[in-house]
Amino acid sequence: MLDLRADFSHFLGSQPGRLHFAAHSHHPWPDATRAAQLAAWDCAARLQDGKWDEVLGPLWREAQARIAALLNLPDPGTLCFAPNTHEFVGRILSALPERPRVLTTTGEFHSFGRQIARLEEEGLVSVTRVESEPGPAVPERLATAAKAGFDLVWVSQVFFNSGWAVDPAAVTEAAGPDAVLVLDGYHGFMARPTDLSAVAHRAFYLSGGYKYAMGGEGCAFLHAPPGWLPRPRDTGWYAAFGALSGAQRGVPYAADGMRFMGATFDPSGLFRQVAALRWLEERGVTVAEIHAHARALAARFVAGLAGTGLDGARLVVPVDEPMRGNFLCLDLPDAEAWHRRLESRGVVTDRRGTRLRLGFGIYQTFDEVDALLARLHP
Structure with a gap:
């Protein structure tokens, strides 16, 4: 698994404790x-x-x-x-x-x-x-x-x-x-x-x-x-x-x-x-590796949803679907409430109508996913 968090120090360090899961919206910028x-x-x-x-x-x-x-x-x-x-x-x-x-x-x-x-x-x-x-x-x-x-x-x-x-x-x-x-x-x-x-x-x-x-x-x-x-x-x-x-x-x-x-x-x-x-290029990171990294993070997230109140069955596109982007989308009747709840717990996501979107990127590792899952629990 890639660990490039140190190369995003300005974005990640600006608000310690914030979990950013909106790479599909405004991706953090590397320090370079x-x-x-x-x-x-x-x-x-x-x-x-x-x-x-x-x-x-x-x-x-x-x-x-x-x-x-x-x-x-x-x-x-x-x-x-x-x-x-x-x-x-x-x-x-x-x-x-x-x-x-x-x-x-x-x-x-x-x-x-x-x-x-x-x-x-x-x-x-x-x-x-x-x-x-x-x-x-x-x-x-x-x-x-x-x-x-x-x-x-x-x-x-x-x-x-x-x-x-x-x-x-x-x-x-x-x-x-x-x-x-x-x-x-x-x-x-x-x-x-x-x-x-x-x-x-x-x-x-x-x-x-x-x-x-x-x-x-x-x-x-x-x-x-x-x-x-x-x-x-x-x-x-x-x-x-x-x-x-x-x-x-x-x-x-x-x-x-x-x-x-x-x-x-x-x-x-x-x-x-x-x-x-x-x-x-200097880090030797390819787009294929970025995609694989995001998929691994998403799979860990879905595997850990039990007891959080979110249901993987509500995914619009299955997590293991090959023809999928680097974010997950859950169709939820209370998507707005989930978005507000996550925001109050220091988690950045976004919402499109009844759809809650969570994006994954190379500024994250399994640690961030596990921290997200912990904040999802009641």
Whole structure:
């Protein structure tokens, strides 16, 4: 079992006694990211406007290379960055035909689900939603629905409100060859081993540092497959980088992932993200090990539930299910009361309606799980 608690000393030491079981929401940051935050400030002080040569040069390329390696993407240049994934939602939607036909699921996160529902209210999009549970049935449901023809298919790799996971290759096949396909990987990236090499030419993939990548907010990314959606209407001036040296007719765009760029942003998240990924490499920790570690913690938690008042039978996704993310979700009629009770006992979890979510990560060992179980008892 991994024991990396010493490398999270600032987050874990800020409130001794607090048990944080919300890695799926706001993952603690390793200490290496604190130095990176200061490095971002110092870079601005030293270089002022010249900092952008550093940010959009070596730092940008290192972030691209490290994320591409984790996802087995053939070309790091297909990646671009933004402060949050909602920016990418807007740019992708802006590149579609008027009143696009959208195929999605009932389990998408608010960055997409809320936005598409609001557009639907205005009659600006036509939306078909397939049930997201159970996860293994999603590709077949998508394939059946996709026969009607759509402009956009949007599906999570791991559903935020259940923990069910889907296979990116199966979803890509189900979407068919014509629609724009977006895989929301925010609960999958660095939680489950993910190989996009077979679908990199076909599927957009977005995620960020807020959760399992441990870089915090301000560093979301998008893999944009070559040739798809070359000219988003929602565009910032950074999207012209790579096209500025050519003939300037109309509104030029970069040909690679930069075509989805916006404009001036706070680069500190990029500094932190690169630092977190460097730290993992230095420790020799792989995504497969992170996933295995989280599963072992979850299994110990479920095995110890007897007498706590929580019932493992209420799990939305079984603890031993291979197609599961790194958090557990219990469907409880009194989920709000459980959430408040745990909070009063110094345990951080979160709740989505009747579902209590508990996340596990590499800043924990069995000791933290045993302490959680002890606090669950009446």
